[in-house]
Amino acid sequence: MSYIDRVKPIVDQTISTLASADFETDPIAGEKYSRQTSIISSxxxxxxxxxxxxxxxxxxxxxxxxxxxxDAFRVSHAADQLIGHQADMALLPYGESIRTLQIDMMVFDSADQTLRAYEVKRGFGKFDAGKIRSIRRDLIVTQMLLKSYGELAGYKAERAEAKIIFYYSRRSIPRPYSLVGPELNDHFGFPVYDLVEEANVYFKQQLYDLLDRI
Structure with missing residues (x-):
């Protein structure tokens, strides 16, 4: 099955959900424009x-x-407490869990023997200070445990890195912890950005068709 054929089902399900959702009609916009606005927002x-x-x-x-x-990256008590100066340089054993994190994407690169963990954001808006602190904390915690996690998963990584991707380039976390969409091809040494844009084009086409039917 091709790349786009593997992505189309989640796009199609999203469009189907948007098409069948009930939205309130705003008294100023009226039924058509209220529904279009709600669909776009969703x-x-x-x-x-x-x-x-x-x-x-x-x-x-x-x-x-x-x-x-x-879906359940384990965070130990030691990692959760070791936040501060150069905490991201520490390497801790993976296994104990006082809470878990969802890691959107784990990637082992056999070319440079690096294991990386990524959180994926649209990156078209800004987070408040509290959310930024939470994101940064989770990145550092993941960084400390990632190498040991990889070893338990059977990957003898020479390096381990945690990063966040702000796809549309509005970084809430600075380099080197963050990436933006146009940097992905060089970062991975593979046309990731081009392929993702292929999926975005399909999503836009289906969304516009839905809006035209209203």
Whole structure:
């Protein structure tokens, strides 16, 4: 099955959900424009999930990358407490869990023997200070545990890195912890950005067709 054929089902399901959803009619906009506005607003929110799947499936096209999603990355008490100066340099054993994190994309690159964990955001808006602190904390915690996680998963990584992708280039976390969409091809050494844009074009086409039917 081709890359786009693996991505189309999540796009089609998203469009189907938007088409069948009930929205309130604003007294000023009227039924047509209220519904169009609500569908577009909901499409923005659901687009992040499509981006995650599109990136993951794009890397499955690569011979040098192994990619998967981790829904329950274990965070130990030691990692959760060791936050401060140079905490991101510490390496801690993986296994104990006082809480878990969802990692959108785990990638082992056989070319440079590096295991990387990625959180994927649309990156078209800004987070408040509290959310930024939470994101940064989770990145550092993941960084500390990632190398040991990889070893338990059977990957003898020479390096381990946690990063966040702000696809539409509005970084809430600075380099080197963050990436933006146009940097993805060079970062992975594979046309990830081009493939994701292929999925975005399909999503836009289906969304516009839905709006035209209203």
């Amino acid at each position: 499409a923005y929110k659901r687009h992040g999930t499509i981006l995650e799947r599109a990136m993951l499936e794009s890397l499955r096209e690569s011979n040098r990358h192994k990619v998967w999603r981790e």
